[in-house]
Amino acid sequence: MPEETLDLPLIQRVLDNHKEVPGALLPILHAIQQGLGHVPDEAVPEIAHALNLSLAEVRGVISFYHDFRTSPPARHTLRLCRAESCQSRGAEALAAQLREQLGLDDHGTTADGALSLRPVYCLGACACSPALELDGQVHARLTPERLQALVKSCRVEAGA
Numbered sequence: 001m002p003e004e005t006l007d008l009p010l011i012q013r014v015l016d017n018h019k020e021v022p023g024a025l026l027p028i029l030h031a032i033q034q035g036l037g038h039v040p041d042e043a044v045p046e047i048a049h050a051l052n053l054s055l056a057e058v059r060g061v062i063s064f065y066h067d068f069r070t071s072p073p074a075r076h077t078l079r080l081c082r083a084e085s086c087q088s089r090g091a092e093a094l095a096a097q098l099r100e101q102l103g104l105d106d107h108g109t110t111a112d113g114a115l116s117l118r119p120v121y122c123l124g125a126c127a128c129s130p131a132l133e134l135d136g137q138v139h140a141r142l143t144p145e146r147l148q149a150l151v152k153s154c155r156v157e158a159g160a
């Protein structure tokens with residue numbers, strides 16, 4: 001992935017706007033992620049200093065909430081449903097297929113930045129399970145072949 005430069009003015013603006021508010025850490029992390037697409041590790045010392053917290057405290061909160069990313073988002077997000085109906089109709093085998101095909105576990109991102117995996121617990125498509133959501137679009141009645149084709153379509157543009 002290309003080297004990125006830290007947007008210090010944005011981070012400083014966010015800190016100035018939130019640091020006096022009680023419980024400011026989560027709103028600050030959300031605002032930085034909204035502005036930059038992720039919370040870069042280089043921002044952690046600035047946040048810790050502004051809130052008088054340790055680096056470990058800030059990093060602990062970032063890692064506790066899976067919604068926070070520490071690297072730029074992938075071009076595609078695939079959320080495989082892991083809830084009961086999908087589980088009973090093969091979701092675990094599909095998850096294993098993804099692990100093998102991409103070398104990724106839940107919450108992982110491919111090295112080429114093409115695809116991130118996220119688990120989800122019901123997409124409202126239980127009658128047509130197993131299901132996943134790719135970039136906001138639900139795909140149901142998945143088969144290993146359809147899953148493979150969806151993943152391939154995400155990676156073709158990256159030349160993978």
Ligand code: FES
Binds near residue numbers: 081125131
């Ligand atoms: S359990 Fe997977 S869509 Fe409902």
